[in-house]
Amino acid sequence: MTAINDAWKALGGEPGLLPRVSAVVHRDSLDSRLPVRELARACVGACALAAAELGARRAGLAEVPAVTVDDGAVAAAFHSERLLTVDGRAPDVFAPLSRFWRTADGWVRTHANYPHHRARLLGALGLTRDASAKQVAGRLAECSALETEETVYGAGGLAVALRTPEQWRAHEQAAEVAVRPLVERERLDGARTRVLPPLDAGAPVLLPAAGLRVLDLTRVLAGPVATRTLALLGADVLRVDAPWLPELPDLHADTGFGKRSATLGLPAARDAFEELLSTADVVVTGYRPGALDRLGLSPEALIARRPGLVVAQVSAWGAYGPWSGRRGFDSLVQVATGIAVTEGTAGKPGALPAQALDHGTGYLLAAAVLRALTEQSYEGGSRLVRLALARTAHWLTAGIGPVPATGAPCPGPEAWLAETDGPLGRLRHARTPVSFAEGPAGWERPPVPWGSDPAKWL
Template structure:
């Protein structure tokens, strides 16, 4: 039976803030909680999926939030969508699709795979010297300084000279309120977030807009797009074999989404630019199975090259601030005109509407703004989640949304748009309730690690999570160098 008809319906439980008692008393097991939540995702985007079997239990990682459960749902839904596409390419009914299994430990640790990534046995630096949490006159502020221009904006907003150290930043923050710093840094085109409680966030104008938004906003752009070649074509051995994906994303949700699509056989071409900064270790660890080119979209030549790529693409994933690509002539309707039937996936920090729609944001900042860091630290000081959960969850949900559009496109036609935000994912995570997991030890991941040679050296990495008929997805190539390939399909 399809997922719409054979899964436990947990709709009435979505507003509960603590499901621990129910799971302990046998009212809702961990497995049917995962199944029910996947059912909700399938219903939201109106697709039919094969059943998903979940193994393992929360807590997996040290947190009061149900990180393992959320990871199993996001990974399970995305894997089920891949299985459904595989069934379609083999001209099989959804009910005949292969068995889909997600292990909660494997899914949860995949949410922090960057911590386990090694190049010749060495780890990379993920945080710049000035990035972090600082005490203010009335609370806490988090400053994101991983990119040089964001660091410079923070220093300018605090009235500090270039080259100021962490002690100077701490002293400057101590004399100002958290919201004052947040607003001044934002005005200077930097990235910061004051620590708010859940109640404070729920009263914020942006939170009200986010709460009214779908978790995965899947809509049809137009009804003129034909069924793309290959949708009902010959048998393919991988779920996304023949699907072309353009990846215009950076840190971290977007690259996670496109890396998962690559693991299921998609041709993923990452489009970067020399003038855009990167976090070196994350660029490598999220580039498995992809190719990489560089284009400056501000130039006529760069824009023309991207238009040529779009004309041959099936999926276009971008994480620029809302409106940025539209200003360059690459909004969803322009993309659909170039490639009727395209699936456009947009990922943002706080959504595409509301007073914060254009605000820069990262996972750690959204955790501060939405009350997650406040609750984790008991309100006295920020304590983040044990992984970049909002980034990774949004990434897997974005991959799921893209595949949902690919499932609907052959039947309904048209071009499609998928929108997600880290802030809406934070609300989704909050809805899973809590678990007594603060003291949970970090799990052993040695059985989940694999190795691969690359131009960078010997890579050690976590394999992609989820299985279809007992087989794990895989990346067919190591991470490329930035700009290693021409802007062309292969």
């Protein structure tokens, strides 16, 4: 499992712990021309090992619990937003204007799932808010792909021109991405060693993040996957959104397991936010780099007010290079980095079998938080960890070599689905793929309606 070696090294993990990880391999799970299966297995395995390591340290165990990564469970989890049903209803994943379009000289992909992104896209194209997909197609057929990319970006929307792998490698942003580590890890000060309350080694379930408070300032999909995982592991996760930016309901349900959801409008609700920050252990952000800085939420500003904090950031393109300030999503990163060309057929662009950049980066982000907490327990220091979908894409396309398909065929996802009742209805959902001896098998609470909780810790 070479890929997990790479992931664990990027996380700063002790190499001697890698033999604690074993895999149940299925040769056709997440089948793709690129090594998606290996990336997914590595991200989940590294996350589970980081959880087991922290749990062992807090419980005083002589040995880190054994980790098992099942390709079938991983594949189901990487499709979680597509497998979710709410009272039997299938989810809405992509809006009609989120798709590939032919342009005068190639292809472009747009993202318009959120109403404000849809409005900006149509405005950039000179169309009315009620314009049809046929009208969008007609307008884009007259434009160049790169012209569309720049025009829509300039209007605050999301559109990315299709690039070949060679074209992406020649791009300035690609050069910046390639020289960065898969997981950026920094110790920002000399804050004292973190003393975590010990866990009961005899408890029926080992919850490595029990007693920790995680302030979740993320949007779909990588960030919420990371915080959903921290909630699984026992953390008190409070997701906080601006009241004027509601989350897409089905994606909120899928990634909301184990969490609470509140709204705060900054800067008006500054006092309430500072009260939350004053006892938070971890802050996770998923907005484009710099977007929160003007609100006093840069890593340095947060840590100055709360020494000893772990700040975790995830973005589409990275906090560097000419595209650092651009919005982005998994589907758009696939288009820019040449993945859509690699996965395409007969001259038409394609896609990975799952939102693998989002899910993979999400599990790595959770792992980076867990490892930072472990390191704080013996080294101290406030911590910053950063990941980017584009850097994960670079690892997928250039860092993981071809791997022969082995193992038995992968059965359907039913074996890794569960049903849970809650305030959103009866949910059929993917089980967690993060598995280690004596670890949790599921979340303690179902997802709640968006913004339905007070902005307070339990």
